Amino acid sequence: MNGDFEKLLMKTQKPARYIGGEVGSIVKDKSQTDVRFAFCFPDNYDVGMSHLGMKILYGLTNSRPNYWCERVFAPDKDFEKAMRDNSILLYGLESHDPIKDFDFIGFTLQYELSYTNVLNMLDLAGLPVLAKDRTELMPIVVAGGPCVCNPEPMVDFIDLFILGEGEEVNLELLDLYAKMKPYSPTKEEFLREAAKIEGIYVPSFYDVSYNADGTIKEVVPNMPEAPKRVKKRVIYDLDSVYYPENFVVPFTSIVHDRAVVEVLRGCIRGCRFCQAGFIYRPFREKNVDTISGQTKALCENTGYEEVSLSSLSTSDHSEIDKLLSELVDYTDGENINLSLPSLRIDSFSEELLEKIKSVRKSGLTFAPEAGTQRLRDVINKNITEEEIMSTCKTAFEGGYTGVKLYFMLGLPTETDEDIIGIAQLARRIIDLYYSVDKSKRGKGIQISISTATFVPKPFTPFQYEPQATADEITRKQKLLFENITTSKIKYNYHNKKVSLLEAVLARGDRRVSKAVYLAWKKGCTFDSWDEYFNFSLWQEAFDECGIDTGFYANRRRTFEETLPWDHLDYLVSKKFFEREDLKAHKAETTCNCKEKCSGCGVSKKYGGVYCGANT
Amino acid sequence: MxxxxxxxxxxxxxxxxxxxxxxxxxxxxxxxxxxxxxxxxxxxxxxxxxxxxxxxxxxxxxxxxxxxxxxxxxxxxxxxxxxxxxxxxxxxxxxxxxxxxxxxxxxxxxxxxxxxxVHEHTDIEKSDYTIRITASVPAEEAVEKLRDFFSADKIQIMKRVKPKKNRREEFKEMDVRQYVQLMDISIDSDETVVSLRLAASAGNGFNLNFAPLLEAFSAKTKIEILSFSAKRTKILCKNGENFS
Incomplete structure (x- = not known):
C-alpha cells in the first residue's frame, strides 16, 4: 500500500473496509494460480460481508489451489469520489490488484435495487459497462443470485448468468475456462462452450421478438450450443456439499457480524407472493450432525461470540428439537449466543423450553401480511389470528409491551375492508393486552404497523398480477391511517416509488436494460438506500427510452402471454402457478409440502424431502 | 421472529x-x-x-x-x-x-x-510519537516552519465534533498548546522526509489526532503535507517511568 492510498484512507469513513487483511481472508501467490475470480457484491462492505452465499462460494473457489477468489464491494460515496479523483481502479481486497485484469468478475444479484451499483462497479474497475464493448476474453462478467431468475433487465451488461445454486456449476465453469485459456479462445468461443453447461445462460445467444402490443412474441436461441430452456442448478445432497469451516472475520462491525450455519434450503410453505418460496425449491435439509459439526468448526475458527442458523423457516426442520438441544449444549458451554431468525417459538416442546431458559427475543414481530383471514387465504399465508393472539398473550404475560406487525398493501383482490382489517387487528391486540392481569403485564403497550407495497415477482403465482398504482397505494395508506385512532399504534410505510421501480425491474424484459443504463448515467447508484434513491432520474431514464412503467408494473398478464423469463426453468411448472393464481382469486389455500404434495412440478430426483409424498 | x-x-x-x-x-x-x-x-x-x-x-x-x-x-x-x-x-x-x-x-x-x-492506568501522563512528513517545500524550510508552529503561543486546530444523527458533521476550533510539545525534529538521510518527535499529553481524556494538527499547520503556513505517518513509541507515567 503506498502513501497516497493511505492518505486517502485517512480521510475515509471506516477505512478498515478497504484494506483487506482480515483474519480468514485468503492470499495466494498469483504466479501459482490459473484463474482469478473477483466476487463482487453490489452494495457496500457492511451489507455485502453479511451475505452467506459469498462466504460459501469464496471458500469453495479458494479450496482449489490453482483458483483465487477475492472479495470486492461497492465503495461508499466518499471513497468512490476519492478513487475517481485519484484514478484508483476498483481492486480485489486480498491482492489490491485491479479487477479488470482478473479472469472473471462475478456479481451476486440479491435485489433489483442493486443493479445500478453493478454498472458503477464495472465503471470503477475501468471496464466498459456494456458487454458488447468488452470484446477481449478477459474478464468474463458473470452474475448469479435470486434476481437472475429474470435477468433480462441486466442482459446488456453481463456476459453470462448462472442459474440456481452455485456450488457445482461455478467450479465447472472455472474448470472449463482453465482448460480453454491456454489456447487463447475468443470470448464467443468460450461462451459457446460455457452455454453447454447446465445452469449457464448466455443472453446474447437468444433473440427476442415482440408483438405489436409490446408483449414478447418469442425467445429463440441463435447458437447451436444454447439450449431452448436453461434449467437452474440444484444441489441434491446438502450433507455432502461444500460448506466453509472458516469465514473472513471483518474488523469493522457489519450488518450481521456472526457465524452463520445453513440448516435447510427451500421452503414448504408456498406463500403465493414469495419468490424465495418457489425459486429455492425443493425443500432439502442438512442432518443434525452435519449442522453441529459445521457450527463447532466455524465458531472455533472465527472466534465469533454469536452463531445464527440460516434458512427460510428454521422451525420446519424435521428434527428441530434435537438440533436446538444439541446446539444449545455446545454454545452455552462456550459462551456463544445462538440466534434463530424466522422461528415459531410456539412449536417448541416443553422439554426444550426448559433447557433454553435464558431466551432473549428481539421483540415480538409478526408478518401476517394481510389484515383479514380472507386475504391471508388469498396469499396462502398460513398464520391465523388465533396464533398471533396466543403468542401475544404469552408475551404480554411475560412483560412484553411492544409488537411489530408487517403487512403488504396492494395485494390481489384487496378491498378497503382488508385494509381496515389491519387497524382492527392491531386494535384487538391492544384489547388483549388490557385483558392481561395488571400485575403481570408491562407498562404501556406500543404496536407498530409497517406496510410495504406488494411487488409481483417472477416465478410466483402472482407473476401475472398487476401492481397497484402509486395513486391507489397513496389512497390505501391514507385509509389505513384514518382508521388508526389511537396513539398506541404507530404506522410506517415504504416509499411507493421504490416499490414501483422494483416492480419494473423484477418483471422487466430486455428493453428495460437501456433504462438501467441511462439511470446509472444520470447518477443513480445505491438505489436501495433512502438517502440516495432518486426516482425523478429513473423517470427521466424511462421517458428517454420510451418505457411506460405501467406496462411492466400495473398490467395484468394473461396465462397465454410469453413472459420474459419463460425460457428459464426453475423446476416449478407454469401450470402450477396458473392453478395457484386461480385458487388465490377464490381465496382457497394450498397445503404445505409436509402435509400434502401440491404437485408444483419439481421432480423427486432433486432430493426434496417431501417431493411426491402423500399424493 | x-x-x-x-x-x-x-x-x-x-x-x-x-x-x-x-x-x-x-x-x-x-x-x-x-x-x-x-x-x-x-x-x-x-x-x-x-x-x-x-x-x-x-x-x-x-x-x-x-x-x-x-x-x-x-x-x-x-x-x-x-x-x-x-x-x-x-x-x-x-x-x-x-x-x-x-x-x-x-x-x-x-x-x-x-x-x-506494574502501574495503574491513572499513572499515565503522556506519550511520545514519531511523525514522518513529506511536504511541498524543501525539507529545511519545512523544519523551520514546523519549529515555529510548535513554539507559538497558541496552536489552533479544527476538531471534528461527532455529528448527531441526521446532522452534518461539525468542526470546532480548539487550542492544543497545552497538550503537545515538540521534542526533536530532524531530516532523514534521504533528505526529503522530516521526522518529528512529539510528546502529547495522555490519560486526561483528550486524545490528540495528528491529521487535524497537520491540517492546521498547512492552513497557517500554506505548506502542503504530501504524506505523513504517525507512530506511538512510548507511554510514560507521571514519575517518568515507561508504563508497563
Whole structure:
C-alpha cells in the first residue's frame, strides 16, 4: 500500500473496509494460480460481508489451489469520489490488484435495487459497462443470485448468468475456462462452450421478438450450443456439499457480524407472493450432525461470540428439537449466543423450553401480511389470528409491551375492508393486552404497523398480477391511517416509488436494460438506500427510452402471454402457478409440502424431502 | 421472529474465582492502524476465543470477556507500545499466552510480552510519537516552519465534533498548546522526509489526532503535507517511568 492510498484512507469513513487483511481472508501467490475470480457484491462492505452465499462460494473457489477468489464491494460515496479523483481502479481486497485484469468478475444479484451499483462497479474497475464493448476474453462478467431468475433487465451488461445454486456449476465453469485459456479462445468461443453447461445462460445467444402490443412474441436461441430452456442448478445432497469451516472475520462491525450455519434450503410453505418460496425449491435439509459439526468448526475458527442458523423457516426442520438441544449444549458451554431468525417459538416442546431458559427475543414481530383471514387465504399465508393472539398473550404475560406487525398493501383482490382489517387487528391486540392481569403485564403497550407495497415477482403465482398504482397505494395508506385512532399504534410505510421501480425491474424484459443504463448515467447508484434513491432520474431514464412503467408494473398478464423469463426453468411448472393464481382469486389455500404434495412440478430426483409424498 | 438463545452465566466462572490478570504489550503497525479502537476490542476478543485462552467473563446480564485498554490509539496512528489487561482463570506462562495469540492475530498486531501489571492506568501522563512528513517545500524550510508552529503561543486546530444523527458533521476550533510539545525534529538521510518527535499529553481524556494538527499547520503556513505517518513509541507515567 503506498502513501497516497493511505492518505486517502485517512480521510475515509471506516477505512478498515478497504484494506483487506482480515483474519480468514485468503492470499495466494498469483504466479501459482490459473484463474482469478473477483466476487463482487453490489452494495457496500457492511451489507455485502453479511451475505452467506459469498462466504460459501469464496471458500469453495479458494479450496482449489490453482483458483483465487477475492472479495470486492461497492465503495461508499466518499471513497468512490476519492478513487475517481485519484484514478484508483476498483481492486480485489486480498491482492489490491485491479479487477479488470482478473479472469472473471462475478456479481451476486440479491435485489433489483442493486443493479445500478453493478454498472458503477464495472465503471470503477475501468471496464466498459456494456458487454458488447468488452470484446477481449478477459474478464468474463458473470452474475448469479435470486434476481437472475429474470435477468433480462441486466442482459446488456453481463456476459453470462448462472442459474440456481452455485456450488457445482461455478467450479465447472472455472474448470472449463482453465482448460480453454491456454489456447487463447475468443470470448464467443468460450461462451459457446460455457452455454453447454447446465445452469449457464448466455443472453446474447437468444433473440427476442415482440408483438405489436409490446408483449414478447418469442425467445429463440441463435447458437447451436444454447439450449431452448436453461434449467437452474440444484444441489441434491446438502450433507455432502461444500460448506466453509472458516469465514473472513471483518474488523469493522457489519450488518450481521456472526457465524452463520445453513440448516435447510427451500421452503414448504408456498406463500403465493414469495419468490424465495418457489425459486429455492425443493425443500432439502442438512442432518443434525452435519449442522453441529459445521457450527463447532466455524465458531472455533472465527472466534465469533454469536452463531445464527440460516434458512427460510428454521422451525420446519424435521428434527428441530434435537438440533436446538444439541446446539444449545455446545454454545452455552462456550459462551456463544445462538440466534434463530424466522422461528415459531410456539412449536417448541416443553422439554426444550426448559433447557433454553435464558431466551432473549428481539421483540415480538409478526408478518401476517394481510389484515383479514380472507386475504391471508388469498396469499396462502398460513398464520391465523388465533396464533398471533396466543403468542401475544404469552408475551404480554411475560412483560412484553411492544409488537411489530408487517403487512403488504396492494395485494390481489384487496378491498378497503382488508385494509381496515389491519387497524382492527392491531386494535384487538391492544384489547388483549388490557385483558392481561395488571400485575403481570408491562407498562404501556406500543404496536407498530409497517406496510410495504406488494411487488409481483417472477416465478410466483402472482407473476401475472398487476401492481397497484402509486395513486391507489397513496389512497390505501391514507385509509389505513384514518382508521388508526389511537396513539398506541404507530404506522410506517415504504416509499411507493421504490416499490414501483422494483416492480419494473423484477418483471422487466430486455428493453428495460437501456433504462438501467441511462439511470446509472444520470447518477443513480445505491438505489436501495433512502438517502440516495432518486426516482425523478429513473423517470427521466424511462421517458428517454420510451418505457411506460405501467406496462411492466400495473398490467395484468394473461396465462397465454410469453413472459420474459419463460425460457428459464426453475423446476416449478407454469401450470402450477396458473392453478395457484386461480385458487388465490377464490381465496382457497394450498397445503404445505409436509402435509400434502401440491404437485408444483419439481421432480423427486432433486432430493426434496417431501417431493411426491402423500399424493 | 428472531429469537436469541443467550449464553447463560458462563460455566467456567463462579462468583469469586481466582483470576490472573496479565498486562499484554503489543504492536499495531502497518494496515492494522486502520482498525479503530472499538473494532480492536472485537478483534482481541475473537482472537482470545480462537486461541482458546481460559478468559474470565464479567459478571452481569451480558457476560463479556474482561478486557481493559489503558490508552486508546487514534485511527491511522501506528504504535510500538500498546497495552491491554486481560484476566484468565488459570495461570499460563507469559510466553505461552504470547505465542498462542500471535498465531491467530491479524497482520500488524503482535503481542510482545505478557506480565503482571506494574502501574495503574491513572499513572499515565503522556506519550511520545514519531511523525514522518513529506511536504511541498524543501525539507529545511519545512523544519523551520514546523519549529515555529510548535513554539507559538497558541496552536489552533479544527476538531471534528461527532455529528448527531441526521446532522452534518461539525468542526470546532480548539487550542492544543497545552497538550503537545515538540521534542526533536530532524531530516532523514534521504533528505526529503522530516521526522518529528512529539510528546502529547495522555490519560486526561483528550486524545490528540495528528491529521487535524497537520491540517492546521498547512492552513497557517500554506505548506502542503504530501504524506505523513504517525507512530506511538512510548507511554510514560507521571514519575517518568515507561508504563508497563
Amino acid at each position: 428472531e429469537v436469541f438463545i443467550v449464553a447463560q452465566t458462563p460455566k467456567n466462572q463462579n462468583l469469586d474465582p481466582d483470576r490472573y490478570v496479565y498486562r499484554l504489550m503489543f504492536t499495531k503497525v502497518g494496515t492494522a492502524k486502520f482498525i479503530s479502537h472499538l473494532d480492536l476490542v472485537r478483534v482481541m476478543q475473537r482472537s482470545f476465543k480462537r486461541a482458546k485462552l481460559p478468559v474470565w467473563y464479567t459478571q452481569g446480564f451480558n457476560p463479556r470477556q474482561y478486557l481493559m485498554f489503558p490508552l486508546p490509539l487514534s485511527l491511522g496512528t501506528e504504535s510500538e507500545t500498546e497495552f491491554m489487561d486481560i484476566a484468565l482463570l488459570e495461570f499460563l506462562q507469559p510466553e505461552d499466552i504470547c505465542s498462542r495469540l500471535n498465531l491467530v492475530l491479524p497482520e500488524g498486531i503482535k503481542i510482545l510480552s505478557a506480565g503482571a501489571p
